[in-house]
Amino acid sequence: MAMHDLDMTHVNPETRKLTKSGLPLARLGYGGAALALVAATGVLEGYELFLASSILSYAIAAMGLNVLMGYNGQISLGHGAFFAIGAYGAAICIDRFAVPFALTPIIAGVVGMGAGWLIGKPALKLEGVYLALATFGLAIATPTVLRSDLFSEWTGGVQGLFLLINPAPEWTGLDLDQSIYVAVVLYFLIFAFVTLRLVRGLNGKAWIATRDNPIAARAMGFDVTRAKTRAFVFSVLACSVGGALSAVAVQFVAPDSFPFFLSISLFTAVVVGGLCSPLVGPLLGASFIVMVPNLTEEIWQGGSWAVYGAFIIVIMAIQPRGLAGMLAWVRAKVTATSNND
């Protein structure tokens, strides 16, 4: 997938003017990447489609979390809880109400946002490590709540829920894996578009200003509380939708799929992918948390987490802006050499 590095935090106003006045190179790039994602439906098969669906689901969650952590500078170690709410929301919709699977992320998103708003109101009074710890509490509580007998009639308790998912109508010619993948791609593209527009718009300004200097932000007329709440709710929405899609892709939910380590994985995806790289970072970060644990298992059986950990350390040591930062560095080098020729 050839996407541009899209860190717009340091964008040059002149470049912005050019793209506005009919030199839509970047737009062509996005269009091409979107087409490639859709076209992959016919190229990938079975397990590959499942893997791609998983990565894109996590990428949606990471895009939202990147707005919160990257653009707005708040640390959460608990967004796995919202991923779980989305996943169970979708699962219950399918299990109980036979909602078509492609619509479940919408319902899960609404439910998740409600939960996020309720939790965000008090939580956002906290900052920095205090918010990180409070959200981490959420992550720790999640599996226990999901396992609990109180809700087991809905959640399936320890056993979880198997999801019976119907493929898209026959006239589309899509099998089940393809149907799921197409739905995931659709949601991914929507989130990619919305995220880009927000971080480049006045909301992005408000998020960055609040992160960089809250006092000056207020003096410039930014509503700091509103900016923080919006970032939090958007991140929760993205995580719920990502969770719903991932549940659909796996066709199964159980408490063990949402341990507190999931929250750490989402955190890892955002930071390893690259803070404040709105699209490429979350995509690379999601690929990292989905694929690398399997790879490292091949490198050193039984010691795979040691290798995984070493990868994280090395990436952070080389480039604090993560994989997206590395990609941008390589591209700058390539452009520089080709210009010298």
Next chain:
Amino acid sequence: MGKQEELLLEVRNLTIRFGGVVALNSISLEIYEGEILGLIGPNGAGKTTLFNCLSRLYRQSEGDICVKGESITPLGPEDMAARGIGRTFQNIALFETMSVFDNVQTGAQFGMNSGIAADIFGGSKIRQERAQERDRIMHLLELLDLADIADHTITDQNFAVRKRIEFARALAANPSLLMLDEPAGGLNREEVHHLEDLIRQVRDEFNVAVLLVEHHLNLVMKVSDRVVAMDFGQKIADGLPHEVRSHPQVLQAYLGEEAA
């Protein structure tokens, strides 16, 4: 251009305490539209504290502040841009990861539609509004000699340039009162000269009142239409620059500081 006699801002018996320290002690003063009011006083006199009250970052213990006859006491700092009160910070408060252009642009966003839908769908009206803002900001950057570094990051800029960026950011809001907290700090003589012209030019071009806090007394006396001197949170003199300069209490306050 002399001062117009329209009252813009009125501070009445303003008092604020921090623990045992009375930073402002029942101070009263007026600012008229379009005038340049110099505010002087030794370190710790309460000048910055007064700025912080006027921009609602601090809440006074007693007294009231009115802008165009309306009390701003119940308002918060985020409301002040819309009331026409803009400021710079003594110790620089820029957005470190934004470009120079983006920093200045933050000053101009307060009246604009910042809804989620406006960002996502941004129709032609919103695009037009934002494009007009861009042109106005480029003009400001040119006025303050910042156009060449518009797309540079803040991190590379020295103290004097940062002060100018803050100046531009405050102006971007089209304020009716511009409060400058020690704008000459860290400037060399030539730059101070330039600042003098700039403050007058800005007042004339934007028809803005300026509240100027500055230790550089020559600068204050030269550009101000009127000067207020304060010490220990109280007003000790208020009048034409040459009157305040030779006021016995002012002399004493400054001599006292030099002796200390």
